[in-house]
Amino acid sequence: QVQLVESGGGLVQAGGSLTLSCEASRSIFRGNFMGWYRQAPGNQRELVARISTGGTIMYLDSVKGRFTISRDNAKNMVWLQMNNLKLEDTAVYYCSKWLPTGNWGQGTQVTVSS
Numbered sequence: 001q002v003q004l005v006e007s008g009g010g011l012v013q014a015g016g017s018l019t020l021s022c023e024a025s026r027s028i029f030r031g032n033f034m035g036w037y038r039q040a041p042g043n044q045r046e047l048v049a050r051i052s053t054g055g056t057i058m059y060l061d062s063v064k065g066r067f068t069i070s071r072d073n074a075k076n077m078v079w080l081q082m083n084n085l086k087l088e089d090t091a092v093y094y095c096s097k098w099l100p101t102g103n104w105g106q107g108t109q110v111t112v113s114s
Contacts, residue, residue: 009108022095033098038091
């Protein structure tokens with residue numbers, strides 16, 4: 001089956017931390033870069049972090065030093081550890097292979113409060 005299931009979002013105070021999890025079907029995960037994306041109200045969906053099958057990583061400038069992406073190829077899972085969260089991190093977060101093909105999961109809501 002083809003699926004992407006995100007979890008781990010929630011309400012957190014500024015400066016706090018969350019870890020997001022993504023479980024992907026084999027057809028999506030195998031051989032692909034995996035990325036975390038986010039979309040805030042009124043904004044375009046943006047790539048937050050990307051990781052290759054071999055562990056090469058790229059981050060959006062605004063999250064460098066705060067977020068960490070990781071993956072386990074045997075488990076078809078990818079995570080996003082988010083530290084020192086800021087108000088502007090509030091968004092729905094999605095995982096996807098990179099480049100995306102329009103197949104998105106439900107996402108997980110991250111809300112950062114002051």
